[in-house]
Amino acid sequence: MLARTDVDRRTGDERPVVTVPLRIQDDGAWLSVDDQRRVGVGELWRFYDPGFCDCDLADGVVENLVEPGVDGRTVEIRAVCQCIVCGTKATTDWLPVGRIVDGEWRDIDREGLLLSNASRKRE
Amino acid sequence: MPTDVERWKSEVYGNEIRERLFEFAEKGWESIPEDERDAWFERFKWWGLYHQRNGQESYFMMRIGTPNGVLEPGQVRAVGEIADEFARGPGVNPEFGAAYADFTTRQSIQLHWIRLEDIPAIFEKLDEHGLSTQQACGDSWRNIVGCPVAGKDKHEHVDALPVALDLHDTYKGHEDHTNLPRKWKVSVTGCREGCGQGDINDLAFEPATKDGEKGFNIRVGGGLARNEPRLARDLDVFVTPDQAGEVGGALSALFRDYGDRENRYNARIKFLVDEWGAEKMRRVLQEEYVDWELPTAGEDLREEYSYNSGYATGGHSDHVGVHEQNDGNYYVGLDVLVGRMGAADVLELADLADEYGSGEVRLTQRQNAIVTDVPEENLDDLLAEDLLSDYSPDPHPFMRGSIACTGTEFCSLSIVETKNRQVRYARWLKENVELPEGVEDFHIHLSGCTASCAQPQIADVSLRGMKTRKNGEAVEALDIGLGGGLGENPQFADWVGQRVPVDEVPGAIANLLANFEDRREGDETFRTFVERLDEDELADLIEPEETDYEDPMMHNTKLTWYPYADEDDMDDSPAPARADGTPISSDD
Ligand code: HEM
Ligand code: SF4
Ligand SMILES: [Zn+2]
Numbered sequence: 001m002l003a004r005t006d007v008d009r010r011t012g013d014e015r016p017v018v019t020v021p022l023r024i025q026d027d028g029a030w031l032s033v034d035d036q037r038r039v040g041v042g043e044l045w046r047f048y049d050p051g052f053c054d055c056d057l058a059d060g061v062v063e064n065l066v067e068p069g070v071d072g073r074t075v076e077i078r079a080v081c082q083c084i085v086c087g088t089k090a091t092t093d094w095l096p097v098g099r100i101v102d103g104e105w106r107d108i109d110r111e112g113l114l115l116s117n118a119s120r121k122r123e
Numbered sequence: 124m125p126t127d128v129e130r131w132k133s134e135v136y137g138n139e140i141r142e143r144l145f146e147f148a149e150k151g152w153e154s155i156p157e158d159e160r161d162a163w164f165e166r167f168k169w170w171g172l173y174h175q176r177n178g179q180e181s182y183f184m185m186r187i188g189t190p191n192g193v194l195e196p197g198q199v200r201a202v203g204e205i206a207d208e209f210a211r212g213p214g215v216n217p218e219f220g221a222a223y224a225d226f227t228t229r230q231s232i233q234l235h236w237i238r239l240e241d242i243p244a245i246f247e248k249l250d251e252h253g254l255s256t257q258q259a260c261g262d263s264w265r266n267i268v269g270c271p272v273a274g275k276d277k278h279e280h281v282d283a284l285p286v287a288l289d290l291h292d293t294y295k296g297h298e299d300h301t302n303l304p305r306k307w308k309v310s311v312t313g314c315r316e317g318c319g320q321g322d323i324n325d326l327a328f329e330p331a332t333k334d335g336e337k338g339f340n341i342r343v344g345g346g347l348a349r350n351e352p353r354l355a356r357d358l359d360v361f362v363t364p365d366q367a368g369e370v371g372g373a374l375s376a377l378f379r380d381y382g383d384r385e386n387r388y389n390a391r392i393k394f395l396v397d398e399w400g401a402e403k404m405r406r407v408l409q410e411e412y413v414d415w416e417l418p419t420a421g422e423d424l425r426e427e428y429s430y431n432s433g434y435a436t437g438g439h440s441d442h443v444g445v446h447e448q449n450d451g452n453y454y455v456g457l458d459v460l461v462g463r464m465g466a467a468d469v470l471e472l473a474d475l476a477d478e479y480g481s482g483e484v485r486l487t488q489r490q491n492a493i494v495t496d497v498p499e500e501n502l503d504d505l506l507a508e509d510l511l512s513d514y515s516p517d518p519h520p521f522m523r524g525s526i527a528c529t530g531t532e533f534c535s536l537s538i539v540e541t542k543n544r545q546v547r548y549a550r551w552l553k554e555n556v557e558l559p560e561g562v563e564d565f566h567i568h569l570s571g572c573t574a575s576c577a578q579p580q581i582a583d584v585s586l587r588g589m590k591t592r593k594n595g596e597a598v599e600a601l602d603i604g605l606g607g608g609l610g611e612n613p614q615f616a617d618w619v620g621q622r623v624p625v626d627e628v629p630g631a632i633a634n635l636l637a638n639f640e641d642r643r644e645g646d647e648t649f650r651t652f653v654e655r656l657d658e659d660e661l662a663d664l665i666e667p668e669e670t671d672y673e674d675p676m677m678h679n680t681k682l683t684w685y686p687y688a689d690e691d692d693m694d695d696s697p698a699p700a701r702a703d704g705t706p707i708s709s710d711d
Binding site for chain 1: 157160161349387537573589597679
């Protein structure tokens, strides 16, 4: 169970708003959000992460989901991916897969470019 | 922090789940509280029910555990009738029809499209026939595997069937062993061929002799899953058949107490053996779990192992064909391509077993079926039956060697389509590729992901689901491995071919066999041949190539609700559905 947090505009502090259970089910097969299946293995994700492999953009087959997390409204995942360009297989940095808006799940277009948490923060 | 799964298990697990299943069945799918679904689907596994993948909500895979693969007279018919009546859903498979049963690599049976509402009726029928789904999935003692002709084999070292059945009777439903950190797969082998495949199980009893007494050596910590394949490691312990049950329980208790419950990816006992080593494992077993002195290992028979080995030892590498039993009757092993049989064929198989044999049928770890106890005078009539032209006792090597897992048809973890693809591959290879002189065994195992349910790492050609881009489009692909096999010195395949688009794999196998023929020395087997080569040389043997093989499932079959539906879009999914099949509209 993870608390979704929001930023209190007045104080600038983060505060918990709604709790949404996020978990990885069936040994890494899919992400459950509120007991609903939302993201599964077998997708191809393009992401920018020089720490993952040497490609300008990694093009990774998602083999196993490892860990869910949240950053603000964004739901993130670390996953075991294999880059189909260079063959590197490793666990990714936190990648955004969806958003929780008013307690509801919104898919992020995962066929587009995914920016890892670290690279978003660097900008 | 304990995982969610451990928390759910500590609340409700084991036998009690059956009653809860019945309550949900009575009120229907929608009665499972929305915020408890993950928890209940995890628990249902213990009673053999696995929620099917995305797009197939409210439908379950049901696994029936048949210890040592033995189906007593009457049981095959019950399975066929259940498949025919209940294993029907909104999807129809173009190769196998609307209702079928799968024989698995752990000598179990899987049915698909099972509805929650039908479970009480199915369980009643299973009970009536002495069958059960208990612990067929989930974190506990799974179906016990072994040599499928135990007790009938002319050359066996020791009859392991009573031991397997005793373990089954003792540890199915045993309160102390209900809730283990992870699955617990046990193999009991008494034959000389190594058909129990102990090396890839969590706990293996293997035929041995100590001081003139016949019994078993013990190995622990094998398994194939998740890029972390391990061979079971020798504990240097010998047990008599009478002691096997107690020591098996002691090891299960050790696993229960010391296995990792914080991290499911590190929970299988193979990782505990990695951490401790076999010596410490033995010491803790002796000091804390067994109160008599464990003898050291006896003399084993591993040198003779031939099953899935690819060596020419003279022993058999599967159970297909007509073989004499120790009582003068015969067993007839039938090749069930990728382990799947239409419900009508299962019923026909039951008829044939009744008519020509004792009614018993046994399942093998190569996904095949054996009709046992056939008197010599019945053989010709049995062999002349129509069913045996589809499920042949003398199949073409490419048919005989094919194994495939469930894949994207039903499985959440899958990356690619599997069973139907392997059927297409086997047919194309049979039509187009000549095997080198004298090669009668050539095993191709296709698994849809790294969980390795089709045991790809111990085949001649290992295939594992992947993706790639071809002409810019995402397409299904396979990694190709070579060099795997069991036997005295088992080896896992090296993955020497990466992400080969699925339509280029048959061409790659054809080229591989041509290269083998060119460079073969004498009549060496494929396994012996690849053992001479290093990894680079192996990679050179594979030359992926388009041929006239066409693959209708190149696209991302995982994004469909059912790969073979006319309207296959996820949005066209008729699931979840009520007992009568009417869709339940979801809130989004
Ligand atoms: C979390 C999901 C799953 C995991 C991690 C998993 C993993 C495995 C592994 C590791 C094996 C045995 C290979 C070995 O000997 O080490 C196996 C067996 C098997 N699994 Fe899975 N599996 C999963 C789900 C499924 C599903 C959903 C299906 C079908 C709908 C399936 C079908 C099979 C079959 C046919 C076998 C072989 C026989 C048996 O266990 O009786 N698996 N699985
Ligand atoms: S190997 Fe993977 S795809 Fe195949 S049945 Fe097992 S978990 Fe599913
Ligand atoms: Zn890369």
